[in-house]
Amino acid sequence: MDTSYIACHFKVEPSQPGTEILIAELGDIGFESFVENEEGVTAYIQKSEWTPSCLDDLFILKNEEFSITYDLEEIEQVNWNEEWEKNFRPIEVDGTCTVRAPFHPDPDTKYDIIIEPKMSFGTGHHETTHMMIQHLLKLDLAGKKVLDMGCGTGVLAILAEKLRASAVDAIDIDNWCYQNSLENVDRNRCKNISVYEGDAGLLEGKHYDAIIANINRNILLEDIPGYAACLRTDGILLLSGFYRDDIPVIDELCVKFSLNSVEKFEKNHWVAVKYKKGGSR
Secondary structure, eight states, rough: OOOOOOEEEEEEESHHHHHHHHHHHHTTOOEEEEEOOEEEEEEEEEGGOGGGGGGTTTTHHHHOOOOOEEEEEEEEEOOOOHHHHHHOOOOEETTTTEEEOTOOOSSSEEEEEEEEOOOOSSOOHHHHHHHHHHHHHTTTOTEEEEETTOOOTTTTHHHHHHHHSEEEEEEEHHEEEHHHHHHHHTTOSSSEEEEEESEEEEEETOEEEEEESSOOOOHHHHHHHHHHHHEEEEEEEEEEEEEEGGGGHHHHHHHHHEEEEEEEEETTTTEEEEHHHHHOO
């Protein structure tokens, strides 16, 4: 049976970081897919889940720093693959890693990752995923055990295996992301990645040489103690999903758990920070 959707066409000023904040908030209240454009974003939610009041509690709509308007459109059926194919372009990071769809031509890069993102996040187009790829490309992961927390499409876990990690755990609480990661792991013929549906509660008793967590500020603040507990001494923690202004509070908590800031990248106010646990800096 076809499912009807409500499409909300948002105009956002300034577009960034307003659009990214809006997408994050809409995802938390049931919106399933997003197509960004020059003016903002079109967000889709099942008609059965839609009520006019569902937008009332969005923080960004009350924030005077942003001007946001929207129009509604009822759509009988959405071809999600067609939607993202129209908007998904291959990306290249540092001339070394390409993230592309199956219908894009083979690139001349050392690492080639093929994904079909569907409703999941993490194509490499967003600043945080792009910067996390940059961090990973600089790491020696040969023979290491790696965790990709909040794995989305699984793109960072897939890159970790291509960088010769011996074992990779990929975890996401969202079922769409879990299913999509399984598909993309298989599509890239990865053999050393285990995908799990869940949260940081799955980490008890596990140990890693490197942890990747591209989530959001509040979840990171909740989960950093757990990451520290299962990260080996001299292990690397890569964090992203937050803004430059959030660095002090993230740093303050990390220091409490012997996680020392080593390097950070910044792009359009988003940051990705590398920490090292104890040992030498």
